[in-house]
Amino acid sequence: SASSATHLKKHSEEKPYVCNACGRAFRWAAGLRHHYLTHTDQHPFFCRYCPYKAKQKFQVIKHIQRHHPDVPETLSNTTAPRPVPACH
Incomplete structure (x- = not known):
């Protein structure tokens, strides 16, 4: 299967x-x-509470935990469109 x-x-x-x-x-x-x-140089994931941007979603989650600990956060608040691979 x-x-x-x-x-x-x-x-x-x-x-x-x-x-x-x-x-x-x-x-x-x-x-x-x-x-x-x-x-x-793409940083498609972003913090909803400040200008911080990151290449990976987990980096934004860690950022929010450290810098915005009193703000209720859900994973959907850091989503971005699926990155498109660059042609090399």
């Missing part, structure tokens, strides 16, 4: 998705998509 194939992929050493900028390889297309941001 598709779900067992996905589960087996987690344990595989195969990493077919390769960054053509640096050669780093990933098991999942999503991993490569997120990685591409390290090669760009």
